[in-house]
Amino acid sequence: MERSEFERRRRELMAMMGEGSIAVVPTAPERTRNRDVLYPFRPDSDFYYLSGFAEPEAVLVLIPGREHGEYILFCRERDPQREQWDGLRAGQEGAVKRYGADDSFPIDDIDDILPGLMEGCERVYYTMGVDLEFDHRVIGWVSHVRERTRAGIRAPSEFVSLEHLLHEMRLIKSRAEVEVMRRAAQISAAAHRRAMEVCRPGMMEYEIEAEFEAIYRRYNGRAAYPSIVGGGRNGCILHYIENDARLEDGDLLLIDAGVEIEYYASDITRTFPVNGRFSPEQKAVYEIVLAAQEAAIAEVRPGRSWNAPHEAAVRVLTQGLLDLGLLKGSLDEALEQESYRPFYMHRTGHWLGMDVHDVGDYKIDSHWRELEPGMVTTIEPGLYFSPMLEGVDERFIGIGVRIEDDVLVTASGHEILSEGAPKAVDEIEALMGGR
Ligand code: GLY
Ligand code: MN
Ligand code: MN
Numbered sequence: 001m002e003r004s005e006f007e008r009r010r011r012e013l014m015a016m017m018g019e020g021s022i023a024v025v026p027t028a029p030e031r032t033r034n035r036d037v038l039y040p041f042r043p044d045s046d047f048y049y050l051s052g053f054a055e056p057e058a059v060l061v062l063i064p065g066r067e068h069g070e071y072i073l074f075c076r077e078r079d080p081q082r083e084q085w086d087g088l089r090a091g092q093e094g095a096v097k098r099y100g101a102d103d104s105f106p107i108d109d110i111d112d113i114l115p116g117l118m119e120g121c122e123r124v125y126y127t128m129g130v131d132l133e134f135d136h137r138v139i140g141w142v143s144h145v146r147e148r149t150r151a152g153i154r155a156p157s158e159f160v161s162l163e164h165l166l167h168e169m170r171l172i173k174s175r176a177e178v179e180v181m182r183r184a185a186q187i188s189a190a191a192h193r194r195a196m197e198v199c200r201p202g203m204m205e206y207e208i209e210a211e212f213e214a215i216y217r218r219y220n221g222r223a224a225y226p227s228i229v230g231g232g233r234n235g236c237i238l239h240y241i242e243n244d245a246r247l248e249d250g251d252l253l254l255i256d257a258g259v260e261i262e263y264y265a266s267d268i269t270r271t272f273p274v275n276g277r278f279s280p281e282q283k284a285v286y287e288i289v290l291a292a293q294e295a296a297i298a299e300v301r302p303g304r305s306w307n308a309p310h311e312a313a314v315r316v317l318t319q320g321l322l323d324l325g326l327l328k329g330s331l332d333e334a335l336e337q338e339s340y341r342p343f344y345m346h347r348t349g350h351w352l353g354m355d356v357h358d359v360g361d362y363k364i365d366s367h368w369r370e371l372e373p374g375m376v377t378t379i380e381p382g383l384y385f386s387p388m389l390e391g392v393d394e395r396f397i398g399i400g401v402r403i404e405d406d407v408l409v410t411a412s413g414h415e416i417l418s419e420g421a422p423k424a425v426d427e428i429e430a431l432m433g434g435r
Helices: 003-017 045-051 082-088 093-095 107-118 132-147 163-171 177-197 205-218 232-236 280-298 308-323 331-337 425-432
Strands: 022-027 032-034 059-062 071-075 101-105 123-126 158-161 228-231 252-257 257-261 268-273 377-379 382-384 401-403 405-409 414-416
Touching: 003 045, 003 059, 003 163, 022 107, 022 252, 045 059, 045 163, 045 280, 059 107, 059 132, 071 107, 093 101, 101 107, 107 132, 123 132, 158 163, 177 205, 177 252, 177 257, 177 268, 177 405, 177 425, 205 228, 205 252, 205 257, 228 232, 232 252, 232 401, 252 401, 268 280, 268 401, 268 425, 280 308, 280 377, 280 382, 280 401, 280 405, 280 425, 308 331, 308 377, 308 382
Parallel strands: 022 123, 071 101, 123 158
Antiparallel strands: 022 059, 059 071, 228 252, 252 268, 377 405, 382 401, 405 414
16 A cells, blocks of 8 residues: 555545644554464554554554654664564664654653653543553653643643544545455455365365465465364354364354455455355255345445444345244244344454454444445355254354445445455356365
């Protein structure tokens, strides 16, 4: 992504903050995996959104209207010895030259410098409650300034939550963001297609997962979240990530997997028969979920309520369950009593962006908000007939189906970013050729 994209975001945020304010945004801490092994570092999304800076131990500070520079980046100093072990660092010079900071200081000096930057600011924009340790440091810096008020220094008197401004910005994707998200969705869609091509009875779930990893890495991507590769009844477990079972002839395979490219996620689910042919029961369930997904996607357009796709999906799923004889009574009664819930217990979508369950409010003043161009949502209805359910027609037990696409709201309606992954029954069966 171009440097100008990050500059534009900082300018936009600072215009909303106004003068007399300071924003403090730390990146994510490094986390231990086991003993002295760390997880691969992933910057905090808010921090990266504003900085484009992917090193750990960094804090972004914005002070609109500050004469000696509005954008200050605290980051690690250059250190040839450490860099020999852990990789290159931008250092203060790099922060200014390559990342557009007006000024940069060593992260180790932040306790000495930040209180001075807060002097004269009335409002501190900061996200409380994510990192308690950092919360304490921010409060400490403010107290430090307050101690100096007798010397005529004005201390900030207001903490304002940064998310309100920043997450509304992140919710509406720019042209550059849509391009990256489209690319991520296309790569994931190609991986889902590949999974259909290679899947054979007797393979292990992790062998299918390996196909996804191979494609992701080919495009310098990584899994946006742990891949869910669930054969048969494992497909009924919503967050199944063991991926270590054998794929049996006659079972379905549910795969929920998406790549992250340049810190933007994709999130796609496809369900298909391990042997390439749907059984009559599998097909019946699958066609209901597909019809529900199509009905939900048709609701994605500017001005429609966020909840409209969910309502449309629930309606089609419930009618389908009635038609299969798995629910009794009228459609209205079943909807009223939410009797579909044992088979459909999650919502139909979520915002998608830098985080797979992305930021942005779903309600405004306790009402579902309206869809607007630039929002990206998943649409992911499903039906799950878990073996833990009692009193359900045996023929359906162990069938778990979810179909998930990534959908951009456009001025005229929507664009399905993940279109390249086959989902019609005949398309899947033709691709897999029966095996
Ligand atoms: N993969 C997580 C979700 O579908 O929400
Ligand atoms: Mn998913
Ligand atoms: Mn999802």
